[in-house]
Amino acid sequence: MKIARNSKWGSRQGRGKCSAPPPPHFAQHQDFAITISWKPSSKPNQFAAMPPLVPSPLAVRGLSIRAFSTSAPASYRAPPRETHHHRPSSSSSLLSINNPVSSRPANSGSRSAPAPGDVASGMMNRLRFDAQRSLRNKQAHLDMLRNQKNSNDYLKQMPRRWDAGDVYSPHDMSPVEMQKWRKRSPRSGDVIDALGIRPLDMYKNFSLIQEFTSTSGQITHSSGTSLRPVNQRKIAKMIRRVQGMGLYPTIHAHPEMIRDSFFPERR
Incomplete structure (x- = not known):
C-alpha cells in the first residue's frame, strides 16, 4: 500500500503504514491528492494492510429490508407457545351454576379499579334506567285503570244482563233491542x-x-x-x-x- 501526497510541503511515500493526518488548514489547498495502490506480499504468512470491504448493493438491500421487517426470517422459527385453554366440562358447569363467585376468572382481582368518572356515569345510567322503568310501569297502570273504567261504564250502560249459556243474535245487541231492556235510574x-x-x-x-x-x-x-x-x-x-x-x-x-x-x- 502506497500513499503519495503532493503539496507545497513536499511529498511522502510509505509502505504498509500511513503517515500522520495533515493539519486542519491542509484541506484548503487544491493540489492535495491521495493515491492508494495494492500489491500482494511475497510472503504468504504476512499480510499487509487490507483494503476496506465495501458491501455489495444486494447485501445492503437485504440488510435494509430486514432492518425494517418485524417478522422473523424464514430460516428462524420461534418455538411453539404453550396454550392454556381451560374449558370446563358440562358437569362442572352444572355444579357451579349456583356459585357465580367460583365461575369468575382467577385474575379478576388483578383488574384495575374503575375511574371515578366511570362510577358516576354508571350511577347516572342506573338512575335513568330506574326512572324510565317506573314511568313505564306507571303508564301501564294508568292504561289498565282507564280500560277497566271504560269496561265498567259499558257494563252499566248495557241494560240487559247476559248469563252464561244465553243464546242471542247480533240483532239482540242493537240499540233498539237494548232500549227495551233499559231501566231508568x-x-x-x-x-x-x-x-x-x-x-x-x-x-x-x-x-x-x-x-x-x-x-x-x-x-x-x-x-x-x-x-x-x-x-x-x-x-x-x-x-x-x-x-x-x-x-x-x-x-x-x-x-x-x-x-x-x-x-x-x-x-
Whole structure:
C-alpha cells in the first residue's frame, strides 16, 4: 500500500503504514491528492494492510429490508407457545351454576379499579334506567285503570244482563233491542228546584214532558219523579193541559221524539 501526497510541503511515500493526518488548514489547498495502490506480499504468512470491504448493493438491500421487517426470517422459527385453554366440562358447569363467585376468572382481582368518572356515569345510567322503568310501569297502570273504567261504564250502560249459556243474535245487541231492556235510574233530587223553572211555562218542551210520562201517556208517580208535592202537582197540571190542547199525544211518544227511529239518516 502506497500513499503519495503532493503539496507545497513536499511529498511522502510509505509502505504498509500511513503517515500522520495533515493539519486542519491542509484541506484548503487544491493540489492535495491521495493515491492508494495494492500489491500482494511475497510472503504468504504476512499480510499487509487490507483494503476496506465495501458491501455489495444486494447485501445492503437485504440488510435494509430486514432492518425494517418485524417478522422473523424464514430460516428462524420461534418455538411453539404453550396454550392454556381451560374449558370446563358440562358437569362442572352444572355444579357451579349456583356459585357465580367460583365461575369468575382467577385474575379478576388483578383488574384495575374503575375511574371515578366511570362510577358516576354508571350511577347516572342506573338512575335513568330506574326512572324510565317506573314511568313505564306507571303508564301501564294508568292504561289498565282507564280500560277497566271504560269496561265498567259499558257494563252499566248495557241494560240487559247476559248469563252464561244465553243464546242471542247480533240483532239482540242493537240499540233498539237494548232500549227495551233499559231501566231508568231513580232520581235523588228535585229537578224543578235544581233548574229553577216554572213547569206551567214548559208545555212546549216535549223532552221534559216525556221524562214525566210513560210510553202510554200516563203521568209518572211521585215515587219515580222524586219531586216535591208542589212541583209534582204543577207537572201533572202542565201535562194534562198539553194533552187537552192536543199538543202531546196520550197513547205514544211525541213524533218529534221518535223521528230518529223512522228517519235515521237525519242524525
